[in-house]
Amino acid sequence: MIRPEDLLRPTPAGLYCPPGDFYVDPVRPVDRAVVTHGHSDHARSGHGAVLATDQTLAIMAERYGEDFTTLRQPVAYGETASHNGVEIKLVPAGHVLGSAQAVVSYQGLTMVVSGDYKRRRDPTCAPFEPVPCHVFISEATFGLPVFTHPPDGEEIARLVQSLGQFPERAHLVGAYALGKAQRVIKLLREQGWERPIYVHGALERLNRLYEREGVDLGPILPATGLKKDALGGEVAIAPPSAIQDRWARRFADPVTAFASGWMLVKARAKQRGVELPLVISDHADWPELIATFEEIRPEEVWITHGREEGLLRWAELNGTKARALRLVGYDEEDDEAPDERPD
Incomplete structure (x- = not known):
């Protein structure tokens, strides 16, 4: 050998x-x-x-x-x-x-x-x-x-709970375009979230690729061309950089979330200005x-x-x-x- x-x-x-x-x-x-x-x-x-x-x-x-x-x-x-x-x-x-x-x-x-x-x-x-x-x-x-991460279902349940607590606010979730975004969408569907999920333009092509490969993401709509203060009570998913960019200003008093294993570190969540850290890796x-x-x-x-x-x-x-x-x-x-x- x-x-x-x-x-x-x-x-x-x-x-x-x-x-x-x-x-x-x-x-x-x-x-x-x-x-x-x-x-x-x-x-x-x-x-x-x-x-x-x-x-x-x-x-x-x-x-x-x-x-x-x-x-x-x-x-x-x-x-x-x-x-x-x-x-x-x-x-x-x-x-x-x-x-x-x-x-x-x-x-x-x-x-x-x-x-x-x-x-x-x-x-x-x-x-x-x-x-x-x-x-x-x-x-x-x-x-x-x-780094001992909680169950994914518990983290998504926290997002769904926040949507119920703040129905007037958009929930803007930062998630990487390849893998994390599609996983968050599927986990939301498994929690019973059947409404359309809005996505940043950077996610659209990869979402379509996942769909072509047999991953059913449910109803997805583009988060573009919306009126100011739009999407109260809805979920929008975007690359992490976008939730800190002027792109996010179009949403109604958004609850900013970020799906990442690093959200276990409170200082990282605070540094990014994340209101709802989701420990999903x-x-x-x-x-x-x-x-x-x-x-x-x-x-x-x-x-x-x-x-x-x-x-x-x-x-x-x-x-x-x-x-x-x-x-x-x-x-x-x-x-x-x-x-x-x-x-």
């Missing part, structure tokens, strides 16, 4: 596979890329060839244009592709639509690159699937014990990270980005070999891509 560092190694461009001559989620244009999901800190344009799920390729085309790469290589969940003798399999990561873990196998060694992932049920994407492996390469966005929290490691039981854990020190300490205390890769170029939570700026 070869050494793990001979199969995947950190470079300034991202994780590189020397025998396969490809990168996983490279942060700069490369000849061959395996892309785990469509957020723009992981999925960038300009690569020569991109291997990803059909949904991730569709998201990249929607965001960057049809010519975002020279060659698309779609791989379904569970299907195995091969390059230079290195096998690559994609399995669900539970992060957003089309998100995948990259399972890389060569000469008896199996390494799993998680990309970004979560363990909670999400009605908009396939759930995370644990894969036995020698080395598990994990994100650590919320890799500290303080598309990343694993601390208990979920630890439960994943204990379930998979890899020989080694590599930490790619986020709160590395907490997980390294946990690994030390629990007799698990671990290292921090200290990769740069990945955002703390879901990034705001260019098409998510206010209109």
